[in-house]
Amino acid sequence: MSQGNFIELEHVDFSYGDRQILRDVSLCVPKGKLVAIMGGSGSGKTTLLKLLSGQVRPDRGRVTVGDARVDNIDSAGLYRLRRRMGMLFQFGALFTDLSVLDNVAFPLREQTDLPESMIRDLVLMKLEAVGLRGTAGLMPAELSGGMARRVALARAIALDPELMLYDEPFTGLDPIALGTIAFLIKRMNAALGATAVMVTHDVHVSLDVVDYIYFVADGGIVAQGTPDEVRVSNDPFVRQFVHGEADGAVKLQYPARDYATDLGLGRAGHA
Numbered sequence: 001m002s003q004g005n006f007i008e009l010e011h012v013d014f015s016y017g018d019r020q021i022l023r024d025v026s027l028c029v030p031k032g033k034l035v036a037i038m039g040g041s042g043s044g045k046t047t048l049l050k051l052l053s054g055q056v057r058p059d060r061g062r063v064t065v066g067d068a069r070v071d072n073i074d075s076a077g078l079y080r081l082r083r084r085m086g087m088l089f090q091f092g093a094l095f096t097d098l099s100v101l102d103n104v105a106f107p108l109r110e111q112t113d114l115p116e117s118m119i120r121d122l123v124l125m126k127l128e129a130v131g132l133r134g135t136a137g138l139m140p141a142e143l144s145g146g147m148a149r150r151v152a153l154a155r156a157i158a159l160d161p162e163l164m165l166y167d168e169p170f171t172g173l174d175p176i177a178l179g180t181i182a183f184l185i186k187r188m189n190a191a192l193g194a195t196a197v198m199v200t201h202d203v204h205v206s207l208d209v210v211d212y213i214y215f216v217a218d219g220g221i222v223a224q225g226t227p228d229e230v231r232v233s234n235d236p237f238v239r240q241f242v243h244g245e246a247d248g249a250v251k252l253q254y255p256a257r258d259y260a261t262d263l264g265l266g267r268a269g270h271a
């Protein structure tokens with residue numbers, strides 16, 4: 001592992017059964033940085049997060065997080081690693097039968113022996129950080145979608161994680177709520193000094209908050225760069241992604257037989 005990196009994937013192959021999803025993927029995330037992973041649907045982005053959290057193991061290659069080799073970690077090591085990780089997944093579901101305070105307190109009660117009075121203070125600090133201290137006594141059903149996502153963020157950072165994993169944290173939010181959560185993610189990360197990886201489709205918001213972007217397609221990293229590099233990139237894949245072009249490096253048309261053959265027309269001159 002190179003000095004300064006908190007995460008490294010080196011020459012990782014991964015398959016579900018006999019279907020290969022990732023091929024010879026290498027990437028790194030320096031400590032304290034927020035990195036986005038973008039790419040088309042089904043390109044393997046969530047699988048990359050699962051490799052980092054030890055939910056799946058690579059067929060080949062190394063996965064290093066902090067001082068842990070996650071590709072061959074044992075269950076005690078995985079438990080220690082998960083305690084240092086916070087996760088905010090799509091729709092970051094709250095426990096509907098617990099108050100906001102109890103939702104954010106959940107990981108603190110599960111993972112620590114802190115007294116109740118201290119847990120309460122920590123929860124209020126985390127809720128204050130996401131601007132929602134006033135909602136502590138509410139139930140999740142009484143929150144808007146954007147507020148619920150912010151409470152889920154407060155819960156994800158309750159244990160001051162060293163690593164944050166975000167999977168589509170903006171899905172289903174209106175533009176204002178989306179901008180708020182993006183800003184909070186950036187601010188929380190800086191305050192925690194955490195290293196973070198965010199899978200997202202939302203290229204424009206991400207370019208405003210992340211330090212670096214990896215683009216994934218066809219099982220590999222096809223482009224990468226800082227937001228400034230990405231904005232001016234001439235790489236066809238990046239251009240298609242950033243400018244929302246319908247056709248480009250990723251083809252609009254799914255591969256198919258010759259059109260004339262499909263229509264039963266035969267080839268010109270043979271009809």
Ligand SMILES: Nc1ncnc2c1ncn2[C@@H]1O[C@H](COP(=O)(O)OP(=O)(O)OP(=O)(O)O)[C@@H](O)[C@H]1O
Pocket residue numbers: 016021039040041042043044045046047048
């Ligand atoms: N548990 C599983 N078993 C078998 N195949 C799976 C499993 N999970 C995902 N896949 C397949 O692996 C591929 C990559 O999935 P992954 O969820 O990593 O993609 P993604 O890039 O995150 O997609 P999206 O942006 O649509 O969420 C997909 O084709 C998916 O169908």
